[in-house]
Amino acid sequence: MSIIETKGLTKVFGKLIAVDHVSFNVEEGEIFGFLGPNGAGKTTTINMLTTLLKPTEGTAKVAGMDIVKDANKVRSLIGLVPQDLTVDEDLTGMENMLLQATLYNVPKEVAKKRIEEVLSLVELKDVANRKVETYSGGMRKRLELAEGLLHYPKVLFLDEPTLGLDVQTRAVIWDYIKKLKEEHGITIFMTTHYMEEADALCDRIAIIDYGKIRALGKPKELKDSIGGDVIELVLSDYSKDFSEDIAKMPYVIDAKRKSETYRIKVSKGEEALPKIIENILKMNLKVSKVSLIKPTLDQVYLEYTGRSLREIEGNREEVMRMMRNIRRVRQ
Amino acid sequence: MMIIQPVIWLGLFGKAFNLTGLVSIPPQLLNQLPPYITIQIAEIFNQMISSIFSGITDYFTYMAAGMLSVVILFTSMFSGMSVVWDRRFGFLNKLLVAPIARGSIVIAKVTSSVIRGLFQAALVFAIAFAFGLKIGDAFNVLDLIGIFTGLFLLSLGLSSLFIALTIRIRSWEAHMAVVNLLNLPLMFASSALFPINIMPDWLQAIVKVNPISYSSDLIRAFILHSHSVGLDISRITLNFEVLIAFATIFSLIGIVLAERGLRKG
Numbered sequence: 001m002s003i004i005e006t007k008g009l010t011k012v013f014g015k016l017i018a019v020d021h022v023s024f025n026v027e028e029g030e031i032f033g034f035l036g037p038n039g040a041g042k043t044t045t046i047n048m049l050t051t052l053l054k055p056t057e058g059t060a061k062v063a064g065m066d067i068v069k070d071a072n073k074v075r076s077l078i079g080l081v082p083q084d085l086t087v088d089e090d091l092t093g094m095e096n097m098l099l100q101a102t103l104y105n106v107p108k109e110v111a112k113k114r115i116e117e118v119l120s121l122v123e124l125k126d127v128a129n130r131k132v133e134t135y136s137g138g139m140r141k142r143l144e145l146a147e148g149l150l151h152y153p154k155v156l157f158l159d160e161p162t163l164g165l166d167v168q169t170r171a172v173i174w175d176y177i178k179k180l181k182e183e184h185g186i187t188i189f190m191t192t193h194y195m196e197e198a199d200a201l202c203d204r205i206a207i208i209d210y211g212k213i214r215a216l217g218k219p220k221e222l223k224d225s226i227g228g229d230v231i232e233l234v235l236s237d238y239s240k241d242f243s244e245d246i247a248k249m250p251y252v253i254d255a256k257r258k259s260e261t262y263r264i265k266v267s268k269g270e271e272a273l274p275k276i277i278e279n280i281l282k283m284n285l286k287v288s289k290v291s292l293i294k295p296t297l298d299q300v301y302l303e304y305t306g307r308s309l310r311e312i313e314g315n316r317e318e319v320m321r322m323m324r325n326i327r328r329v330r331q
Numbered sequence: 332m333m334i335i336q337p338v339i340w341l342g343l344f345g346k347a348f349n350l351t352g353l354v355s356i357p358p359q360l361l362n363q364l365p366p367y368i369t370i371q372i373a374e375i376f377n378q379m380i381s382s383i384f385s386g387i388t389d390y391f392t393y394m395a396a397g398m399l400s401v402v403i404l405f406t407s408m409f410s411g412m413s414v415v416w417d418r419r420f421g422f423l424n425k426l427l428v429a430p431i432a433r434g435s436i437v438i439a440k441v442t443s444s445v446i447r448g449l450f451q452a453a454l455v456f457a458i459a460f461a462f463g464l465k466i467g468d469a470f471n472v473l474d475l476i477g478i479f480t481g482l483f484l485l486s487l488g489l490s491s492l493f494i495a496l497t498i499r500i501r502s503w504e505a506h507m508a509v510v511n512l513l514n515l516p517l518m519f520a521s522s523a524l525f526p527i528n529i530m531p532d533w534l535q536a537i538v539k540v541n542p543i544s545y546s547s548d549l550i551r552a553f554i555l556h557s558h559s560v561g562l563d564i565s566r567i568t569l570n571f572e573v574l575i576a577f578a579t580i581f582s583l584i585g586i587v588l589a590e591r592g593l594r595k596g
Contacts, residue, residue, distance in 0.1 A: 050428050076430035084421025103429040 003028040003155055003187045004049065008058035011044050018044040020211035021058065026155075026189060026204075031181055033202035034191045037305055041211040042191045043083075043159065049189070050080050050157055063154045076104065079153035083160045087143050089133040093124055096132060096143060097150060104151040111150075118146040122176060138169035145176060149186075156180065158190035162197060170197075177201055195297040205297075207304045214304040223295040226303045228253070229269030230293040231276065233262050236286035249279050269294055341398055341459055383526045387551055395459035396554055397523030397547040402455050403448045403482055404517055404543060407489035408510050410444030411497035415506045434586040437494055441582065444490035445483060452482050467558035474553040477567070481549040484574035485542055491578075491585035498585075498592045523547045542577040545570045 004026035011019040019041040026032045036042045047053040049060060051071040060067045063077045087096050094115065101111035119125045122142040132140060141161070148156055161177070162170040178201065180186045192198055198205055199219050207215045207222075215222055235242065238260050246255040246264060251272035253265040266272035269292045277287055364372070384393045417423040426436050456478075460466065493510065500506050518524070520534060521543035527535055538544050549570035556562045 052424060052427055072430050075428055078428070080424075080428045082421050082424055084424070086420065086422045086425045088422075103426070103431060105430065 001028050002026060004060070004062050004189065006049075006058065006060040009045065009048060009055050009060050010057035011048060011053060012056045017211050019048070022208070022211070022213055024206055024213060024216060026187060028187055029181065029185050030203040031177065031188045031190065031201050033198040033205040034189065034208060035195070035198055035205060035301060036208035040209045040305075042208060045208070046157055046159055046189070046191060050078060051075055076151070077154045079148035079151065079156045081144050081148040081156065081158045081161060083163060085140050085144060087132050087140055087147070090131065092129050092131050093119065093135070093143050094128040097128075097147065100147045100150050106151055114150055114152075118149045121149070121179070122146045138165055138172075141165060141169070141173065142176075145173070149180070153186065155187045155189060158188060160191055160193065162192070162194065174201060195301055199297045207301060209305045215300070219297055222300045223297065226295055226300055227265065228295065229266050229272070231264040231266055231269065231273055232291050232293060233264070233287055234260050234289040235262070235280070236288045242283070242285070245283065246276070246280075249276055251275060338455070338458055340401065341395060341455070341462060383528050387555065389465060391463055392465045392554065393526070393551070394524050395462070395464045396550040397521070398459065399452045399456060399478070399482060399550055400485055400521070400523050400543045400546045401518055402452045403486045403546070404489060404514070406448035406451055407444055407486055407493050408514060410440055410490040411493035411506060411510065412503065414440060414494055414497045415500060415503045418501065419503070433589045437491070437585045437589040440494050441487060441490045441585065445486045448486040448490070449479060449482060452479070466554060470557035474556055477553045478550050481546045481570065481574055484571075484578040485546040488542055488574070488578040488581040491581040495581065495585040495588045498588050517541060517543060521547065542574060545573040549574070
């Protein structure tokens with residue numbers, strides 16, 4: 001069952017078409033990654049799906065509810081962990097959670113149990129009674145995540161969940177996200193700039209640029225779509241070109257020789273490599289160098305969004321906000 | 332910080348700018364006159380002042396009563412500021428994705444501003460009393476309740492007004508500009524600091540639509556009552572009516588605007 005369905009979702013700001021007739025589905029229980037350069041329409045899409053913005057055109061349903069007509073029902077079914085740190089510094093972690101419980105109409109008795117549960121999930125139970133101003137950036141982000149989970153949302157929206165965090169905290173946040181999906185079956189819709197994050201976490205990825213979805217699929221499918229694995233090898237015998245012989249071997253899609261290096265496109269790199277070497281040995285040849293190159297999501301991303309730097313109209317407010325967030329997370 | 336400003340105003344305006352002092356007669360002149368004439372002159376002057384200052388006979392008491400309303404104006408002004416900052420820090424979004432009515436966000440903001448305003452007004456009231464605000468012996472709890480009900484209504488209306496203005500404003504710079512534009516006219520085109528009778532007609536017209544004039548006058552009516560002057564029911568009723576209308580209209584406008592316009596920026 002699709003838990004998020006969008007049909008021709010469009011948002012126009014003045015002359016700028018921020019999101020241009022976007023249609024996609026997110027299945028229940030999956031982690032869906034939304035990637036794209038700054039100004040591509042990621043945040044606008046998230047804002048529409050979380051009812052912060054009304055679409056200019058098109059419709060979307062979250063957990064079966066229309067985001068415009070049943071906005072308040074949608075709000076009670078989703079959780080949003082925003083890019084900004086919005087936990088209150090003057091309150092303790094526990095007080096922040098209680099405030100969140102009030103905002104989401106979680107009854108006090110139930111709230112206490114759940115707060116304990118989500119705070120132990122993000123490992124903040126021991127510091128729950130400390131003021132948030134004494135928390136590190138990573139701890140604040142984890143508290144933010146706990147707040148998003150408090151009312152057991154069906155869909156959790158994560159906007160750049162690891163922006164500006166150190167490697168350890170990032171790894172921990174990844175673990176939480178995986179746990180949420182595996183143990184609690186929560187559908188997660190996340191945006192990110194880090195390709196390795198999308199690769200490690202997401203079941204499916206959409207790459208959006210200039211308001212349109214450029215590619216959508218499993219990370220592996222996307223990587224395969226731009227050419228799959230490549231084996232580069234050098235043979236000890238330079239005198240002859242063996243590329244035609246290599247091209248006939250199993251798994252091989254295409255083989256070319258460029259000076260002494262053979263560039264071999266294969267279908268399953270790890271399985272193909274030993275087989276190819278075996279076959280080469282059978283031809284009484286020796287392999288002097290070999291490497292297996294797997295396409296990264298970075299390459300996929302650049303393939304679909306282009307390499308040119310974005311000269312989108314600068315937004316002072318946006319830039320300030322990003323700087324402020326990074327600063328606050330790192331303090 | 333917020334409390335320092337009105338205290339300075341109290342000191343500068345109330346004490347240094349003593350309007351009643353302007354119409355006093357030099358003592359050496361008074362000494363040459365026979366006592367029965369000086370008594371008569373004193374009577375005449377007191378009546379003149381009393382008629383200008385709507386019954387109150389010294390300027391400090393007059394303006395201190397108005398100052399309470401000005402304190403409410405100052406605190407209300409900043410209530411809009413918190414909306415702008417919540418928006419900047421992303422906290423507003425957190426409220427907006429929560430399944431709560433948009434109007435309740437505005438009501439909460441207004442309530443916090445009203446509580447802060449009344450608290451500060453109470454402080455200024457106490458300080459003004461220490462500085463020489465003249466309250467008669469007949470002052471009772473009802474007068475106090477009356478004064479603070481008036482201030483409550485004023486605060487409700489003004490906070491709603493300022494929050495309604497900032498609902499669509501994105502930057503604090505723009506907000507400051509709007510607030511400053513409104514602040515001075517609201518304060519000076521009212522009877523808070525100066526008696527309305529000595530103003531030109533066009534200004535009087537503005538003063539008469541300014542809610543601050545009504546709350547100031549209301550407070551003065553209660554202070555007068557403490558000097559064993561009979562409670563001027565028609566004056567108090569009129570003031571209350573205007574203030575209730577003002578508070579109701581603007582808080583409704585605030586809630587309606589919030590339902591419509593409170594959105595991510």
